[in-house]
Amino acid sequence: MNTLSEIKALSKPLISNLNKLGINTIQGLLLHLPLRYIDETRITAIRDLRLGDDVQCEGEIVHAEVTYKPRKALIARLQDASGQLTLRFLHFYPSQIAQLAVGKYLRVYGEIRHGFFGYEMVHPQCKNVGESTQVAETLTPIYPTTAGLTQPNIRKAIALALKVADLAETLPLQAYKGMNLPAFKPSIHALHSPAPDANLSALESRSTAEWRRLAFDELLAQQLSMRKHYIKRRSIDAPAIAASHQLAPQLLNNLAFNLTHAQQKVVAEISHDLMQAHPMQRLLQGDVGSGKTIVACMAALQAIEHGWQVALMAPTEILAEQHFKKFETWLKSLNIHIAWNINIALLSGSQSKKEREAALADIASGHAQLAVGTHALFQEAVNFKKLGLAIIDEQHRFGVQQRLALRKKGEPEPHQLMMTATPIPRTLSMSYFADLDVSVIDELPPGRTPIVTKLVSDERRDEILQRVREACMAGSQAYWVCPLIEESEALQLQTANDTFAHMQATFPELKVGLVHGRMKPAEKQAVMQEFSAGEIQLLVATTVIEVGVDVPNASLMIIEHAERMGLSQLHQLRGRVGRGSAKSTCILLYQNKLSEAARARLKVIYENTDGFLIAQADLQLRGPGEFLGTRQSGVPMLKIADLERDADLLEVAKNMADSLIKEYPKAVEAHLARWMSHAGELVKV
Ligand code: ADP
Ligand code: MG
Secondary structure (H helix, E strand, C coil): CCEHHHCCCCCHHHHHHHHHCCCHHHHHHHHCCCCEEECCCCCCCCCHHHCEEEEEEEEEEEEEEEEECCCCCCEEEEECEEEEEEEEEECCCCHHHHHCCCCCCECCCCCCCCCCCCEEECCCCECCCCCCEEEEEEEEEEEECCCCCHHHHHHHHHHHHHHHHHCCCCCCCHHHCCCCCCHHHHHHHHHHHHCCCCHHHHHHHCCCCHHHHHHHHHHHHHHHHHHHHHHHHHHCCCCCCCCCCCCHHHHHHCCCCCCCHHHHHHHHHHHHHHHCCCCCEEEEECCCCCCCCCCHHHHHHHHHHCCCCCEEECCCHHHHHHHHHHHHHHHHHHHHHCCCCCCCCECCCCCHHHHHHHHHHHHHHHCCCCEEHHHHHHHHCCCCCEEEEEECCHHHCCCHHHHHHCCCCCCCCCCEEEEEEECCCHHHHHHHHCCCCCCCEEECCCCCCCCCCEEEEHHHHHHHHHHHHHHHHCCCEEEECCCCCCCCCHHHHHHHHHHHHHHHHHHHCCCCCEEEECCHHHHHHHHHHHHHHHCCCCCEECHHHHCCCCCEEEEEEEEECCHHCHHHHHHHHHHHCCCCCCCCEEEECCCCCHHHHHHHHHHHHHHHCCCHHHHHHHHHHHHHCCCCCCCHHCCCCCCCCCCCHHHHHHHHHHHHHHHHHHCCHHHHHHHHHHHHHCCCCCCCC
């Protein structure tokens, strides 16, 4: 790939500034596209100015002064043959005073506003010109930039790059057949320097054919790189594990419920993957409460039955402990019924050194067929005898590196099952997750009464407290979720403690518990244990309970300052209730007055219970970068294409990627080199 230093006319500081923007190659520089454009191709007569327009005027400075009232300002008057216009600067340098001296001839660009003396421009862009200086021949691009890098310098760099760059097509024309898209070279030229009569609003909304052509190329590059990785994985060895004939069927027999159709379907998909001799990388999505744990257990049993070990990793101690207990019950029932001897090791931060060493020894010797734990599982000291399957619960909570580390614990590479309760909208799943196989549990177990969601102003807090009392006195249990205070963990902790004290004082007749992120794991577990057992009626908690906790008897949840929380977070929290057969209620307390964004979020959560709809809305409100969270660190973000706007292009790109890789491998490499050079090493998740 040609680096920027090959363009001799680029100075070192300019190159280093471009590097700061992530631009290291000539191709990368040309794919640094404008954010917007200004029209400097025309000069408007001052008489013809209209309020709100962005325009260019030209004339002579006939008056200039620095005033001090009402505040310091540089004010000048520009005159052309048709009238006068005020130029106002609230911040300025001595050089600008000189530039705006009476008698200077200037070309200015800016927005027309109302001023004290008729129309004015505030902080216009100014250029000293001679009477015959030509106007721009193309629209002027405005690029994303960084401190120290001026627009003229970026423009200069791009103009130089355009002269030397290879703008040939990378893929066979066939790839674009029937799409009505222009070629690469004219598209690049048109976007960096659009003709004066180009449609400015179409350009800025990125809906012109040239933008679409580049968006398509970018989407295609993303598909190609992800699918190449997907295909490559099929050449890596993994244990081919036959279906379970004893353990899984027996567990199904022992369970108090039948799997839903959706669960059966995904169990079959996973089982089929495990039989292959290359590593499974499957993402299991299912809304909160859809029953992913039992699906994970079925997969684990297939591996265990054939002598392979299984690792189950959870993001929090509470959750790891809960999984451990659940698996213990399920697996012990097998030990009893069909005389298997399945052992489970738990690795958690709250263990004593001795317990931990015993667990490590059991994992290393293979005595424990299943290891459950937090991120403690992929630490160096953990050695598996024969790891065949790694299951990661709430995968979005883990970083890319952590998931990779767990995979390295097996030889050959273990199969990997990732689970998430944050549903991934279709367009995201098609793009950023194109390297994974995806299974969806799209049905909740029967007998769940839908959760009623209420939005209540904090002013009615007393009524809510009364409600908590009644619910708990009637034998039910409740969560009280403390506000999220992002700026300060200390403040968050204090709020939790205060709320706890306040609840204890308010409800002397109830046993109130407290759980927050700063507690020792053992303390947390003890509290959760008491809550599970029904000994605690009201649990005051920070958002640590967001993931996975399962206490079916809890049917009331109050979330304070719900307006501060994100949609997915609210959905996850709300999913902690409605897990039993009793009718459940989630009360979202909000503080007046709500911002627009907060109002929009609360409306979505109030109106919807379907996790997929909520996720879709979340994606629209936050954009893919925020939505993807940790996965972002491993996958380059799209810069040009927009998943919503360009959904049709995504569809086409997806459908052709595999066959392009097969039929035109060289062209695919060239395309990836052009588009992925800025992305660095694609982390393989
Ligand atoms: P999640 O998908 O959020 O991890 P869990 O696996 O914790 O959900 O399951 C939620 C609850 O539903 C658990 O108590 C579990 O035992 C129960 N459950 C799972 N599958 C079924 C089913 N098919 N029928 C009835 N209850 C089920
Ligand atoms: Mg779960």
